[in-house]
Amino acid sequence: MSxxxxxxxxxxxxxxxxxxxxxxxxxxxxxxxGAGAIGTASIGLAFVCALGALxxxxxxxxxxxxxxxxxxxxxxxxxxxxxxxxxxxxxxxxYMMLVVxxxxxxIHLYSVSxxxxxxGYARYFAYLNFFVFSxxxxxxGGNFLMLIVGxxxxxxxxxxxxxxxxxxxxxTQAGIKAxxxxxxxxxxxVLGTFFVLRHSGTLxxxxxxxxxxxxxxxxxxxxxVAGCLLILVGAFAKSAQIPLHTWLPxxxxxxxxxxxxxxxxxxxxxxxxxxARLHPLFxxxxxxxxxxxxxxxxxxxxxxxxxxTQTDIKRVIAYSTMSQIGYMIMAVGAGGxxxxxxxxxxxxxxxxxxxxAAGSIIGAMAGAQSLDKMSGLRRSMPxxxxxxxxxxxxxxxxxxxxxxxxxDEILAFVGxxxxxxxxxxxxxxxxxxxxxxxxxxxxxxxFWGEPxxxxxxxxxxxxxxxxxxxxxxxxxxxxxxxxxPGPEHxxxxxxxxxxxxxxxxxxxxTVAGLVQIPNVDHxxxxxxxxxxxxSKYVHDEAGNGMVYFxxxxxxxxxxxxxxxxxxxxxxxxxxxxxxRARFKPAYTLFVNKWxxxxxxxxxxxxxxxxxxxxxxxxxxxxxxxxxxxxxxxSVVRAGSSAVRAIQTGFLRYYAALLLLGGAGVLLYFxxxxx
Amino acid sequence: MSTxxxxxxxxxxxxxxxxxxxxxxxxxxxxxxVGHLLSLAALFLLLRAEFVAAAQVVVYAxxxxxxxxxxxxxxxxxxxxxxxxxxxxxxxxxxxxxxxxAELAIAVLGSGLKAIDSDGAPYVSGFxxxxxxxxxxxxxxxxxxxxxxxxxxxAAVGAVVLARRRAGTTLGDEPEDATRWITPRSLFxxxxxxAVGGPHRAQTQPEPVExxxx
Amino acid sequence: xxxxxxxxVSALIFCIGxxxxxxxxxxxxxxxxxxxxxxxxxxxxxxxxRMHGNSDGQIFALIVMxxxxxxxxxxxxxxxxxxxxxxxxxxxxxxELQG
Numbered sequence: 001m002s003x004x005x006x007x008x009x010x011x012x013x014x015x016x017x018x019x020x021x022x023x024x025x026x027x028x029x030x031x032x033x034g035a036g037a038i039g040t041a042s043i044g045l046a047f048v049c050a051l052g053a054l055x056x057x058x059x060x061x062x063x064x065x066x067x068x069x070x071x072x073x074x075x076x077x078x079x080x081x082x083x084x085x086x087x088x089x090x091x092x093x094x095y096m097m098l099v100v101x102x103x104x105x106x107i108h109l110y111s112v113s114x115x116x117x118x119x120g121y122a123r124y125f126a127y128l129n130f131f132v133f134s135x136x137x138x139x140x141g142g143n144f145l146m147l148i149v150g151x152x153x154x155x156x157x158x159x160x161x162x163x164x165x166x167x168x169x170x171x172t173q174a175g176i177k178a179x180x181x182x183x184x185x186x187x188x189x190v191l192g193t194f195f196v197l198r199h200s201g202t203l204x205x206x207x208x209x210x211x212x213x214x215x216x217x218x219x220x221x222x223x224x225v226a227g228c229l230l231i232l233v234g235a236f237a238k239s240a241q242i243p244l245h246t247w248l249p250x251x252x253x254x255x256x257x258x259x260x261x262x263x264x265x266x267x268x269x270x271x272x273x274x275x276a277r278l279h280p281l282f283x284x285x286x287x288x289x290x291x292x293x294x295x296x297x298x299x300x301x302x303x304x305x306x307x308x309t310q311t312d313i314k315r316v317i318a319y320s321t322m323s324q325i326g327y328m329i330m331a332v333g334a335g336g337x338x339x340x341x342x343x344x345x346x347x348x349x350x351x352x353x354x355x356x357a358a359g360s361i362i363g364a365m366a367g368a369q370s371l372d373k374m375s376g377l378r379r380s381m382p383x384x385x386x387x388x389x390x391x392x393x394x395x396x397x398x399x400x401x402x403x404x405x406x407x408d409e410i411l412a413f414v415g416x417x418x419x420x421x422x423x424x425x426x427x428x429x430x431x432x433x434x435x436x437x438x439x440x441x442x443x444x445x446x447f448w449g450e451p452x453x454x455x456x457x458x459x460x461x462x463x464x465x466x467x468x469x470x471x472x473x474x475x476x477x478x479x480x481x482x483x484x485p486g487p488e489h490x491x492x493x494x495x496x497x498x499x500x501x502x503x504x505x506x507x508x509x510t511v512a513g514l515v516q517i518p519n520v521d522h523x524x525x526x527x528x529x530x531x532x533x534x535s536k537y538v539h540d541e542a543g544n545g546m547v548y549f550x551x552x553x554x555x556x557x558x559x560x561x562x563x564x565x566x567x568x569x570x571x572x573x574x575x576x577x578x579x580r581a582r583f584k585p586a587y588t589l590f591v592n593k594w595x596x597x598x599x600x601x602x603x604x605x606x607x608x609x610x611x612x613x614x615x616x617x618x619x620x621x622x623x624x625x626x627x628x629x630x631x632x633x634s635v636v637r638a639g640s641s642a643v644r645a646i647q648t649g650f651l652r653y654y655a656a657l658l659l660l661g662g663a664g665v666l667l668y669f670x671x672x673x674x
Numbered sequence: 675m676s677t678x679x680x681x682x683x684x685x686x687x688x689x690x691x692x693x694x695x696x697x698x699x700x701x702x703x704x705x706x707x708v709g710h711l712l713s714l715a716a717l718f719l720l721l722r723a724e725f726v727a728a729a730q731v732v733v734y735a736x737x738x739x740x741x742x743x744x745x746x747x748x749x750x751x752x753x754x755x756x757x758x759x760x761x762x763x764x765x766x767x768x769x770x771x772x773x774x775x776a777e778l779a780i781a782v783l784g785s786g787l788k789a790i791d792s793d794g795a796p797y798v799s800g801f802x803x804x805x806x807x808x809x810x811x812x813x814x815x816x817x818x819x820x821x822x823x824x825x826x827x828x829a830a831v832g833a834v835v836l837a838r839r840r841a842g843t844t845l846g847d848e849p850e851d852a853t854r855w856i857t858p859r860s861l862f863x864x865x866x867x868x869a870v871g872g873p874h875r876a877q878t879q880p881e882p883v884e885x886x887x888x
Numbered sequence: 889x890x891x892x893x894x895x896x897v898s899a900l901i902f903c904i905g906x907x908x909x910x911x912x913x914x915x916x917x918x919x920x921x922x923x924x925x926x927x928x929x930x931x932x933x934x935x936x937x938r939m940h941g942n943s944d945g946q947i948f949a950l951i952v953m954x955x956x957x958x959x960x961x962x963x964x965x966x967x968x969x970x971x972x973x974x975x976x977x978x979x980x981x982x983x984e985l986q987g
């Protein structure tokens with residue numbers, strides 16, 4: 001079977017899963033109804049087909065590893081429109097396919113247990129399959145059209161899944177917030193595409209790259225930069241970079257597997273994929289690429305500072321995601337595409353693992369998510385604890401876990417770029433230190449210390465239940481009907497699917513880095529080479545000295561961070577409050593998330609709301625309704641009431657009118673005859 | 675000589691016309707019309723239309739006006755007033771009439787037809803005689819002739835139908851009142867004024883008519 | 889007298905009849921004024937017939953008389969029917985359709 005056929009199959013199976021689960025929700029959604037099995041199986045099959053595509057692709061020679069296939073021509077004209085339903089199968093898209101389908105299969109498996117008992121079980125799997133389908137359309141798309149379609153679908157799927165428990169007001173508000181910000185990004189992406197299309201003459205990726213290399217933008221550099229900057233707006237919105245990041249923490253309202261899949265491993269990496277895919281454009285417009293690198297760097301720092309102050313466990317991990325994506329964006333903005341994508345893969349492993357483990361803890365805490373309530377879960381939840389430790393070590397960048405290799409490769413590349421990139425290099429290591437601090441703060445607070453009430457219950461083999469279900473975000477009471485979380489919850493120790501998924505991810509988080517050890521092997525680089533062969537940074541590699549220095553520095557900073565976290569939260573338990581008091585202004589800034597929400601509310605939301613109110617009260621009511629509509633009707637009404645006066649019923653009036661009319665006609669004839 | 679006859683007949687016709695319009699009593703109006711018709715017959719004679727003049731006197735003044743007289747006697751035309759509030763209408767009527775007359779006069783007197791100023795075509799013997807009329811009626815105008823007879827039939831039938839009494843009711847049997855014939859009005863058939871709620875409010879529905887005696 | 893005189897007289901009678909239709913309230917009198925107008929038309933027709941010298945106008949006038957007779961018949965029948973129903977014989981009062 002040809003490579004592109006494998007790729008089409010990869011697209012087909014999740015779509016089938018969505019349709020089957022969506023249409024048969026009544027039957028399949030019941031307990032043991034099979035919605036979970038169908039959902040997981042469809043993604044599993046997609047993963048198998050992705051492997052098939054991989055092997056098939058490697059069967060081609062290195063120059064012929066960029067294959068396209070088109071199913072349908074929407075609008076193809078002689079001029080410059082070639083809108084087709086086409087996919088591009090090359091090492092980059094196969095890489096992304098494998099990451100997406102692989103992680104998704106494990107998360108589906110996890111969800112089978114985690115979402116048991118939820119009244120919308122089939123709906124959940126339908127949405128999740130739809131999300132995977134959209135993400136695959138995004139990464140497989142061979143032209144801007146499919147990219148934008150996948151982009152939009154992914155945003156829609158994200159909205160559906162964030163507000164999955166739709167009877168919670170906080171969830172629906174979060175979903176709307178995410179969707180609106182994503183739409184802002186969509187606008188940027190589409191406008192950027194127009195700018196590029198204007199001079200490249202084709203929507204196709206390969207054609208556009210050929211045009212760029214061939215000098216189509218020689219006299220239109222400004223248009224290219226503008227287009228790339230607008231595309232970056234889209235990337236930032238999707239990948240939650242400053243300033244379009246405010247939706248990601250709120251998106252934690254969705255179920256934990258959703259956060260794990262969408263907001264850790266796949267959707268938020270779409271921006272990274274976008275820049276990597278469009279690297280010829282960005283290399284021809286260095287201003288845009290540098291902007292991406294700077295924003296990525298700023299984001300990783302700011303997100304790191306916020307993460308050390310948050311108390312909701314999921315939000316800590318969310319800000320961690322934002323920070324790590326910042327690393328990736330910085331990498332691909334600076335030209336280190338392989339490094340950024342390598343970190344994408346390892347991050348997918350350990351971040352998904354961390355979220356899954358967090359889900360297990362939330363199950364143990366009967367729905368509570370605040371770190372203030374958790375402590376001493378070490379003895380009662382050994383497996384979850386182990387997964388958290390593995391994930392935490394990988395995230396902090398401790399060798400030999402995967403995060404160490406990928407993060408240091410990024411930083412080495414950025415440092416090697418030289419010039420003002422050294423500043424980014426330094427900030428990157430500051431961020432690494434902060435990463436270790438906030439990660440181990442979370443782990444120490446949740447697992448060390450005196451066991452909390454729920455932990456003690458677990459030690460006796462009994463899972464805690466809340467008497468009255470409440471919304472963890474605002475404490476409102478709710479029930480367990482459809483639209484709310486179901487009455488059942490479980491922990492990883494007791495549910496085999498969750499254990500299997502987390503175990504596989506833990507293995508991945510541990511060993512995935514071994515494929516790209518500097519000076520030992522470079523599997524990923526050589527795999528991705530055909531895609532990035534035309535990049536000017538393809539042969540840029542940091543010197544050994546810088547590499548080894550970076551590795552040592554990274555290890556030291558990670559261990560220092562763990563040590564500091566241990567001192568504050570384990571060795572001297574009360575000192576956290578003292579630290580907070582000592583750095584009060586900084587703490588206030590961090591805990592309020594750098595006031596971004598308030599700033600956006602003031603600068604964007606209020607003016608728009610005022611404009612809307614003005615439009616409704618004044619413009620709509622007075623001008624449109626009053627003048628145009630009412631004016632027209634009142635003119636008609638006045639005219640008709642004037643004419644109605646003729647309808648009196650008096651015979652003689654009618655006769656008089658007849659006579660007058662007759663006289664008038666006669667007059668006309670007289671005049672025209674004379 | 676013919677000039678004098680013309681003026682006498684013309685003044686008679688006009689006087690009759692004014693009499694019809696101005697006299698209060700309908701009876702007198704009918705009589706004025708009779709006079710008018712006879713003057714018109716004289717004018718027809720002056721125009722050498724013998725048969726038509728005779729027909730005018732016999733048919734029009736003789737039969738139609740007698741019919742009128744019958745009906746006026748039956749109705750018993752009391753003296754009715756002109757519209758109490760009809761001054762605007764009278765003004766409009768006067769104005770329209772004057773305008774119409776002016777236009778017609780201009781049309782007649784200013785027309786380019788030369789023959790109007792003459793006495794007409796040279797007289798051919800037999801013009802206007804019954805023989806000529808009859809011949810024309812039966813040859814050239816046969817179709818209108820037959821249709822006219824059909825029209826008369828229709829009118830006769832119509833008159834019978836209109837004058838027919840409803841089966842079972844006789845005049846003077848019961849104390850009739852006008853409301854007896856006012857059937858309940860179905861929805862949405864009122865005047866605009868009533869619908870809008872103006873001064874002419876909808877009449878209250880009368881009690882349903884008792885079942886007719888068969 | 890030239891034909892023009894007859895035509896002017898005809899026009900005058902027509903206008904008087906039209907004014908009468910507008911001004912009077914009794915339907916009988918209105919019908920009479922209608923007769924006036926028809927007669928004025930007859931006069932004009934006869935005048936033109938004399939002008940042309942053929943009898944077409946006179947035939948036309950005869951048919952007009954027939955039509956006038958039929959119309960009077962039906963009109964008077966209507967008025968009698970109205971009178972029978974004890975409705976006022978006044979066109980200003982008879983301005984609504986019923987049922």
